[in-house]
Amino acid sequence: MQIAFPAVAETASHALVVLAGPGLVLGAAAAAADTATSGQLLRAAATARFEGEVGAIVEVMAPAGMAATRLPLVGTGPAKDADASVLERVGGAIAARLLTSGETRVSVDLAGAALAIPAADAAAHLAHGAALRAWRFDNYRTTMKAKAKPTLTHLDVLGAAGAEALHARLDAIAGGVMRTRALVSEPANVIYPESFVASAADLAALGIEMTILDEPAMRALGMGALLGVAQGSVRAPRILAMRWNGTNAPDSRPVVFVGKGVTFDTGGISLKPPAGMEDMKWDMGGAGAVVGAMHALAARKAPAHVVGVVGLVENMPDGNAQRPGDVVTSMNGQTIEVINTDAEGRLVLCDAIWWAQETFNPEVVVDLATLTGAIIISLGNEHAGMFSNDDSLSAKLSAAGAAVGEKLWRMPIGDAYDKLIDSDIADIKNVGPREGGSITAAQFIHRFIKPDVKWAHLDIAGTVWASKPGALHEKGATGFGVRLLDRFIADNFEG
């Protein structure tokens, strides 16, 4: 969708959106539309019991006395609450309503709208919300009915001079979100470790330094845990590191993001049941979020030093697959008894995280992983689980998540949970009891965090994929994590 902020509408014969909050006190643009239609706008609002709720819409079709094809009145909620995130939801509601409506162009007239932020900021966030909500993954649909296809190609926001700079920044972030969603949406016959790496190659042009580890390199480094997962698949594993240093300090300790990139998770020999197994194409959602966040940071030239590392494997059952009971040795020397080959994410992460700490000497490590079904039992699809060894880091991540609507809920860790993954035969086993399954998974990762490193683990199994549309996404891949990580860096590591 092409977005612009012209002073006046390009042409008149397209959709014209005006806004109102509770009480239907109309701003200049909405009042003008009501006058032009001899009061049709307010009559329609009353008929529809429109109360100005955020994202509520009354559409006046073919408004009498105007050239506009339709005149949607969209709710903003109370003016005092109409901040950036409300304007994003408003933009999302407009996009959702008009995307396949037959309209190709919509103008949103902000003139005189009662909002809590300046009109330029409001316009940029409204456009951002519309762009995020309008994204869809139709790559493999060849027989879609014309009426079901998106028609909307242009969004103009009027009455909001000076929105371009903020919008350019938000557009860089949206680019990252869309990249993540596309990766997560692609099936596992298209996105596997090598093709995942290939898909990220263009990040070099944004100034990101790329490092790729292939299987021999990982073997030489002793990554027995990651390689044990990979050995059942004909797809070779990879680690991809993406370094963005937007500071003038080449030797500064970076923030490192690490993503679980299991491009398909069958469970391995501990095979998953068939129902719903296709969902495991998105078991690389953590890796997808890390790539999207690196895209966002580099595209907006963030003045921060950040490295993204993704561990990419496919977890398959095969004659060469690892068995329950196998003992593998991780890169840092700890031996691991693989009780359940379906608890593979932690095996991938432990080597990727150890290598990242050895290679980049980070101050902070944040890992993202679709790690456990148990986190969905705990938190459903509203919050991702957060586990951390540092209160200040977890507060910063929570705040970033709240600001962008990607909510985190902190879960406990501690010695009593840690004991539950002691093995009888090795240093550690890869599963604990059924109870507290997300916590013992976090404890496993914790054993691979160096003592001076501030660490948080985000279990995003419940948030990367949506079974129904949300305010800023279609059903399917949400892109969860990209906006959160970008905001976390913006608020805490940019001078």
Ligand code: BES
């Ligand atoms: N990728 C899954 C976790 C998952 C499950 C993500 C459902 C999204 C939806 C992970 O690799 C896994 O299989 N975890 C097991 C761990 C268990 C064997 C200890 C699980 O959650 O059942």
Ligand code: MN
């Ligand atoms: Mn698994």
Ligand code: ZN
């Ligand atoms: Zn998995």
